Amino acid sequence: MRALEEVFDRLPQSAFRQRFRLAAADRTYLRDKGLPTFLEHARDFVKRRLAPAEPMNDGKQTPFRGHPVFTAQHATATCCRGCLAKWYAIPAGRALTGSEQAHVIEAIARWLRSQSVDGG
DSSP: OOOHHHHHHHGGGOHHHHTOOOOHHHHHHHHHHOHHHHHHHHHHHIIIIISSSSOTTTTSSSOSSSSHHHHHHHHTTOSSHHHHHHHHOOOSSSOOOHHHHHHHHHHHHHHHHHHHHHOO
């Protein structure tokens, strides 16, 4: 599993990943509800949509809109098992461990913090 520092150093080199920003309304929603609430949502999304060995609709299970966590997942390459394998060296074809799920959540949290602080 790659360290978050290494992944976050590489993410800016991807034009696709760099285009994701939280909209003003999402930043307000994040501020009003608080990061802990969003991280609970993220834990649930990761557990249901990403952690199984063979997630349903893998590669298409994370919408592009509808929740700030979805935007964060695309921005951090934590949206599908293929991206986890490529960016984080977390192999597909087996369930994510608890520590791998926590690693994904921390990546999402790190990105959400950056968006709420820098104004996106």
